[in-house]
Amino acid sequence: MRVYVLGASIWGPGLEGWEASRAVLTGFADHVPRTSPPLAPAMLSATERRRTSLVVRLALNVAQAASAMAGFPSDRMRNVFATSNGDGAVVGAILEALSGGDGQVSPTQFHNSVHNAASGYWTIANRTRQPATCLGCGDVTMGTSLLKAITEVEVEREPLLLCVYDAPMPSPLAAKRPTQGAFAAGFVLASKDNGMALAHLEAAYVAQPVPDGTGEPDTQGLRELSRANPAARSLRLLQALARGKADRFPVALLDGHLDVEVEPCSGGHG
Amino acid sequence: MRPLFITASTIASAVGRGGAETLDALRARRGGLRPCDFAGVTGGHIGRVDGLEAHELPAELAHFDCRNNRLADLALRTDSFADRVQTAREIYGPTRIAVVVGTSTSGIHASEEAYRARDPRTGALPEAFDYAHTHDLFSLARFVRDALGLRGPTMTISTACASSARSFVDAHHLIASGVCDAAVVGGADSLCRMTLHGFAALDLISPVPCRPCDAERAGISIGEAAGFMLLEREGDGPALLGYGTTSDGHHMSAPHPEAAGAIGAMRQALERAALTPRDIDYVNLHGTGTRANDAMEDLAVAEVFGTDTPCSSVKAWTGHALGAAGIVEAGIAALCIRYGFMPGCLNVGAVDPSFRARVLVGNEDRPVRRVISNSFGFGGANCSLILGAA
Structure with a gap:
């Protein structure tokens, strides 16, 4: 399956947008993690x-930047x-409310x-009727949602925004589901190059699992993240998109993996 | 689209376990709602599945134990579903069958219990509490994969009350792109404090058993349910003929005032199935029983199908099974097609006089070739499925 990557975005600890993160993604600068809360989206x-x-x-920031x-x-x-943890702060607050006091839950929460x-907020902000699916697939949320997104582009032949994001859980759930930093990435995928x-990505579903640690970033700080x-x-x-160089790597699914070949396009953003 | 045949099907809800019990309850117009008796919550009515407290998962799956996975297990062990999947597994191989299932809250009730059992000194959750295999959304898909011995692409979809309906669409993308040959779709949602209190906070729980489309309807009754279907490219009997998915792009929890998203979803489904509105014999409504949803949906159905196509909601039988509503209603739609009947809305005194669509309030026996089934969720997620003979 072939898809073109028309846009990409990133927000994470010390990775505040595509331009600001390029030197770290390409390996010219070390990753210096720091708290980087995304701004409230102006479109709402x-x-x-x-x-x-x-x-x-976090999600709206990368969705906006990629598009x-x-x-x-x-x-x-x-x-x-796609997100493994969803909105842990909201769910955690509801669980707190349900476990003590009068059990009342805030309707907005x-x-x-x-x-x-x-x-939901993304489609509301953009007043769009375009469909949205949402996945929660634990540690393999990225690979699974990339497979989902590529098959949807392959079948529907329409451009698609893939937005993956995860943030730490609040206590006491955090001890059961450790997650570091607040990280998100956005990708606009299409069946055709708009110039x-x-x-472009050549992606194939492969039934064989891959060992842990394959397909990771090639710099230490990003690998830890x-x-x-x-x-x-x-x-x-x-990293491959920021470098503008060919690359090939597996992205893990629960069973098997997605074999991804990245081939830079000449019409890229430099 | 190329039809996807439903080669195996199972449902478990408050009205019964399996196709025969469900059909019997629908024909006898015997609903499954009772006054809320779950986890100390009072007020409103619920559709509760009996026997879950005593249901034991197989020993090798015991680490998945929670109410939601018990409910899923109950459904998998009904109507020979697991056996049918086993046969498909032998034909295609375990890596060629995907698991795409929907849930809105997965096993969150396990977290609710764990929060009540926190260490009073440290606030820590009990050591034995296993988040990943219970509350985590992926728990459901992993449980179904393990219970059926499948090793294809495995994913949990969560688009609120459209979750299990949307699983058909995401599975179709996997099959149509050649990534796999078949898929187990559907999902499960089980009773929990969060949804009972949450809908109460939104003032959406009906004080009496819910009565969709009634002039005096006053909200939903929450239910729990699980259901699964096996989709294959070849087969006989009812098939998925079309689907439409849209967003409202309007509000997190209130429907679009002009029903634009719902209208768009139904029209897309007709287009993908290459059908006209006249080809649809019965509209299975999302029909939750809230003032706003049912009025919006009446507007949408009348706009797309006019005022002659029969429509009804089955939520007064099962309760609103939230993320599992789509699969339960797809299962019921398949029963309507197979047995030639349409269930009229239950508990209705008088249909809302402002409604224009033809709302059934009694059952009708007659051939049903094609059904469109609607599911609408918070976040403005809409999904319409067309099932029928291919």
């Missing part, structure tokens, strides 16, 4: 902005959102607790 109304949590801001790079209006793209909250493609946050398993792909 003031009320909705107040209601959005860190996780929603801006692709030069694609968001109402022309289908959507695949309840509707924000759905796993597709970020894709803006960074690269990719092991500590399910969405950061996208870093190897982001």
